[in-house]
Structures are given as structure tokens and as C-alpha cells.
Amino acid sequence: MTRILIIEDDRQLCEALAGTIRQYGYEPLFTEGFDALDKQVELLKPDLILLDIGIPSFDGFYWCLKIRKSTLCPIIIISARDSSSDQVLALENGADDYVCKPFEKEVLIAKIRSHLRRCGDYSAETSGSFSEKNGLKIDLSRMELSFKGDNSPMAKSIVSHKEAIILKSLIDIYPGAVPRELILSKVWDSKNFVDENTLNVNIARIRKKLEEVGLPDSLETVRGYGYRLVIH
Amino acid sequence: MKTFFKDISGFVALYVVNFVALLLLFNFLSIDADLKIVFYFFFLSLFFLFVWIVFRYIRNKSLYSNSLQTRRGDDIFGKGALASAVDEMLRSRDEENCARLSEAIKQQEEYKLFITRWVHAVKTNISVLGMVADEINDLDTAGVVKAETDKILYNVNMALNFSRSSSPENDFVIRSVDLEEIMTECINNYKSWFIRKNIFPSLDVPQKVVVKSDSKWLGIIFSQLLTNAVKYSEPGSIVKTGVITRGDEVEMYVSDSGIGIPLSEQKRVFELFYTGNNGRQYGESTGIGLFVVKKICNSLGYRITLESEPKKGTRVGIILKREI
Numbered sequence: 001m002t003r004i005l006i007i008e009d010d011r012q013l014c015e016a017l018a019g020t021i022r023q024y025g026y027e028p029l030f031t032e033g034f035d036a037l038d039k040q041v042e043l044l045k046p047d048l049i050l051l052d053i054g055i056p057s058f059d060g061f062y063w064c065l066k067i068r069k070s071t072l073c074p075i076i077i078i079s080a081r082d083s084s085s086d087q088v089l090a091l092e093n094g095a096d097d098y099v100c101k102p103f104e105k106e107v108l109i110a111k112i113r114s115h116l117r118r119c120g121d122y123s124a125e126t127s128g129s130f131s132e133k134n135g136l137k138i139d140l141s142r143m144e145l146s147f148k149g150d151n152s153p154m155a156k157s158i159v160s161h162k163e164a165i166i167l168k169s170l171i172d173i174y175p176g177a178v179p180r181e182l183i184l185s186k187v188w189d190s191k192n193f194v195d196e197n198t199l200n201v202n203i204a205r206i207r208k209k210l211e212e213v214g215l216p217d218s219l220e221t222v223r224g225y226g227y228r229l230v231i232h
Numbered sequence: 233m234k235t236f237f238k239d240i241s242g243f244v245a246l247y248v249v250n251f252v253a254l255l256l257l258f259n260f261l262s263i264d265a266d267l268k269i270v271f272y273f274f275f276l277s278l279f280f281l282f283v284w285i286v287f288r289y290i291r292n293k294s295l296y297s298n299s300l301q302t303r304r305g306d307d308i309f310g311k312g313a314l315a316s317a318v319d320e321m322l323r324s325r326d327e328e329n330c331a332r333l334s335e336a337i338k339q340q341e342e343y344k345l346f347i348t349r350w351v352h353a354v355k356t357n358i359s360v361l362g363m364v365a366d367e368i369n370d371l372d373t374a375g376v377v378k379a380e381t382d383k384i385l386y387n388v389n390m391a392l393n394f395s396r397s398s399s400p401e402n403d404f405v406i407r408s409v410d411l412e413e414i415m416t417e418c419i420n421n422y423k424s425w426f427i428r429k430n431i432f433p434s435l436d437v438p439q440k441v442v443v444k445s446d447s448k449w450l451g452i453i454f455s456q457l458l459t460n461a462v463k464y465s466e467p468g469s470i471v472k473t474g475v476i477t478r479g480d481e482v483e484m485y486v487s488d489s490g491i492g493i494p495l496s497e498q499k500r501v502f503e504l505f506y507t508g509n510n511g512r513q514y515g516e517s518t519g520i521g522l523f524v525v526k527k528i529c530n531s532l533g534y535r536i537t538l539e540s541e542p543k544k545g546t547r548v549g550i551i552l553k554r555e556i
Contacts, residue, residue: 010356010357010360012357012360013356013359013360013363016359016360016363016364017363019363019367020363054352079352080351080352080353080355080356081352082448083403083448084405084447084448085405101352101355101356101358101359102355102358102359102361102362102381102385103359104362104423104424105362105363105366179371181375181427181428184427185423185424185427188420188423188427190416190420191416193419193426193432193433193434193435194427194432195432195434195470196432196468
């Protein structure tokens with residue numbers, strides 16, 4: 001399992017980070033105190049380090065430089081300081097990336113993944129990338145929606161990335177409903193921002209794909225809330 | 233020279249009064265003095281007066297000259313008793329003021345540092361809140377917690393921006409900045425707020441525009457305009473943003489179809505702590521955001537345009553020069 005070392009002096013944040021990291025299939029590690037961090041890193045041999053700047057003893061920049069001397073593992077700095085000079089200083093001291101507090105969980109995970117990928121670790125990419133309930137299955141790695149009812153043959157349909165993401169959250173929460181906001185935030189593209197229309201178009205397409213695999217009228221609108229799947 | 237005449241006029245007047253009084257006294261007492269002796273007195277006293285005036289002029293020469301303000305150093309006014317006294321007084325007052333000023337500057341710096349440190353500390357707490365909020369199962373409660381967490385972050389950032397904006401030029405890092413990149417990043421930062429308020433952003437940049445500017449401060453300006461637009465818009469509406477190029481000028485705009493600003497208040501919205509009627513109605517306005525925007529724009533040499541009509545919407549534009 002990929003191990004991520006968290007060097008952060010705020011205990012609550014440590015725990016929240018550890019929770020998130022576990023959720024995405026990584027193992028969180030912690031240091032004992034904040035002395036001789038470079039020695040501790042050498043012993044623990046983590047695959048990636050999340051490092052805070054404002055830690056007791058010496059600051060994060062100092063430790064970053066020290067740690068960098070003995071290991072090549074990716075170091076992501078997490079700090080509340082948002083000035084460009086701090087970011088430059090961090091990168092010049094050997095850090096690979098910089099995340100400003102407060103950060104979006106997804107952003108942090110995306111950065112962790114991208115750095116691990118660069119180190120040749122794809123383990124978390126493939127795990128948990130499909131969901132299945134009542135014979136309806138979405139496979140994110142193949143972008144494929146499939147359904148096999150009790151007395152019907154298996155039917156498949158290729159879906160787009162956005163559709164796959166929406167379908168996964170619908171299947172994950174089944175038989176519950178997914179709030180509209182959550183779907184909007186999933187289809188929000190960082191280049192072309194989402195609007196009502198984008199959402200409606202995606203929902204219409206998903207209904208069509210569900211029909212293709214033999215599940216017509218299975219995506220219900222929950223008024224004032226969102227959408228839910230009904231698989232008969 | 234004017235100062236000199238004014239200064240000695242008192243002595244001359246006193247001399248004249250004294251002389252007239254002396255003559256009147258002689259007359260009154262009917263002292264039968266020789267006219268020659270009277271003239272002798274007259275000339276002698278006039279001579280002493282003259283000598284005294286010349287002496288005084290020489291001693292206090294620089295005190296009377298007009299170039300007072302430009303001179304610095306010890307004994308600005310010369311060696312005379314009066315000049316020394318003035319020198320002494322000014323010097324002690326100067327020292328006192330300098331001490332007071334440097335104390336005030338020191339306190340201001342400490343205060344700024346305090347704000348920065350404090351904001352950084354709070355941001356750690358906000359990070360924790362934001363991550364924990366995702367784990368709340370009750371979606372309504374989670375929504376409220378997230379919305380309030382966002383508001384705390386917004387207000388905390390406001391404090392930081394305000395304290396930094398008092399001398400933003402100390403903090404400028406001027407580089408080539410791609411406007412679309414910055415605007416996209418800012419809009420994405422407010423993703424969850426947009427979605428929660430059911431307001432949709434649009435970004436219209438017809439061609440790539442690169443300006444020489446400070447990306448952080450430009451981001452702060454744009455974010456402020458963006459949050460204002462979201463704050464005062466109705467759910468379901470669109471906040472339009474974009475860039476328009478005109479010659480060597482570039483306009484970055486944010487346009488909403490929200491509640492608008494009455495004409496009578498439009499001139500004052502950039503004043504510190506001015507909230508206007510909308511602020512009183514919505515109760516979330518602090519009167520700081522646009523003040524900071526104005527301040528940064530002034531330092532960077534940008535112009536601000538504001539068009540607004542109540543109930544129709546507001547359009548704010550920042551006009552930048554491609555090169556500064």
C-alpha cells in the first residue's frame with residue numbers, strides 16, 4: 001500500500017488529512033514529535049510527504065531541504081502562506097508542489113495522485129474505479145455501463161467521462177438520491193463552467209444510456225433535491 | 233527681509249514713542265534746554281538704535297532669509313540668543329515627533345504581522361472544518377456548515393487583504409500574466425459557492441490576453457468582484473465575466489443581473505465602511521471589499537468603471553494597460 005507521511009502540528013488537521021488519505025486508499029504515517037525529521041523520514045521511507053511550513057522547531061523550508069538530501073520522494077507543502085515568495089522558496093528548497101490552506105480535498109488528492117503517478121505508482125488509480133448495485137455496473141477505467149438483470153442477457157454501453165462520474169455517484173448511493181448540487185459539482189469542468197443546461201443535457205444522455213442497457217425510466221427526478229436510480 | 237522689518241518695527245515704534253514722550257516731558261516741565269543738546273540726544277540714540285539693528289540683522293541673518301525650510305542641520309538660524317532658542321525648540325520638537333512617528337510605524341508593522349499570523353492560524357482551523365464537513369451525513373447540516381465555513385474564509389481573507397492593501401506596492405511581483413488563467417482559477421475557487429447558490433458563471437475571453445501585472449493582486453481584485461456579484465444575485469441567474477481588448481487597453485469585467493446599486497450610492501461604494509442601502513438590507517456587507525479593490529487599482533494604475541441599475545444588475549470593469 002502506498003504510504004503518505006503527514007508532517008503537521010495541528011492534530012485535528014492531521015486526523016482529517018489521515019481520514020481523507022485512507023478514504024482514497026493510501027496509508028497515512030505520522031512523525032513522533034518534530035525533531036530530526038530527516039532521520040524519521042529515512043526510517044519510515046514514505047512514498048510521499050505532506051509537509052506544513054509552520055511546524056515547531058525549525059520551519060518547513062529547513063526540513064524540506066534536509067529531507068530532500070536523503071530522498072527523492074515527492075514533497076507537497078501545505079501552508080496557509082499564500083504569497084508567491086513563499087511558494088518560490090518552497091520549490092527552491094526541494095518541494096515538488098505547494099497547496100494553500102484551506103484546500104479542496106479533491107485538489108489535494110489530485111495532486112497526490114499526479115505526483116505518485118510520476119513516480120510510477122498507479123495502485124490507487126485502478127482500485128475502486130467501478131461500482132455495482134443490483135446488476136447495474138459502471139466501470140470507470142473502461143468508461144463502460146453494463147446491466148445484467150435476473151432474466152435478461154448482459155447489455156453494455158459506452159459512456160463519457162462526465163456521465164460515468166455521475167453514474168458512479170448514483171450507483172454508490174443507491175437506493176438513495178444524489179443531491180443536485182453534488183452532481184453539478186461533479187460535472188463542473190474547470191475550463192467550461194457548468195450551468196443548468198449542462199446538467200440537463202448530461203441527465204438526458206444518462207437516461208438514454210440507461211435505456212440502451214435495458215433500464216428505461218430508471219432515473220427519477222426527486223423534486224427540489226436531485227436524482228435517484230430505480231432498478232426493477 | 234520682510235521678517236526683518238516686522239521684527240524691528242516694534243523697537244522703532246518704541247523708540248519714536250519714547251522720543252516724543254521725552255520731548256513732551258521737557259515741554260511740560262518747561263526745562264529750558266538747548267536745541268543743540270536735544271539734537272545731540274536724538275542723534276546719539278538714533279545711532280545706537282541703528283547699530284543695534286545692524287547687529288541684530290547680522291546675528292540673525294539666516295532667521296530672516298526666505299530659504300528657511302530648505303536648510304537642515306545644527307544652528308539653522310545662527311548663533312544669536314533668539315536664533316539658538318528657536319533652534320533648540322525646533323530640534324526638541326523634531327526629536328519628539330520622530331520618536332512618536334517611529335513608534336507608530338513600529339506598532340503598525342507589528343499589527344500587520346499579527347493580522348498575517350492570525351489569519352494563517354485560522355486558515356488551518358478552516359481547513360479542518362472544510363474536511364470534516366464532508367463527513368456529516370445529514371446533507372442539510374453539511375451544507376450549512378460548508379456555507380458558513382466559506383463565509384469565515386471570505387471574511388478572514390478580507391482582513392488579510394485589507395491589512396496588506398495599505399501598502400500593496402511593497403508586495404508587488406510584476407510578471408506576464410495570462411488573464412484567462414487567473415480568472416478561471418478564481419472562478420473555480422468559488423465553485424462550491426456558485427453551486428450552492430445555484431448561480432452560474434460564464435467566462436468570455438475571445439483571444440489570449442497577457443498583461444504585465446501582479447497575479448496575486450489581480451486575483452484578489454477579480455475574486456472580490458466575483459463574490460460581490462454572487463452575493464447580490466438571485467438563484468438561477470448567470471454571472472458574466474470576460475475580457476475586452478481595446479487598443480493597448482484591456483478591460484476585465486464582471487456583470488451580474490442582481491439587485492443593483494442606486495445611482496445616489498454609486499459614487500460612494502468605494503469608500504471604506506460604506507455599505508449603502510443594499511448592505512443594510514442584506515446585512516452581509518462590510519464596506520471593505522470594494523475599498524481594497526480601489527486601493528489596489530490605484531497602486532497598479534488601473535481605472536474602475538461601474539454601471540448599475542437597481543433591480544437590473546451591476547457591471548464593474550477594471551481597465552488595465554497591457555504594459556505598465
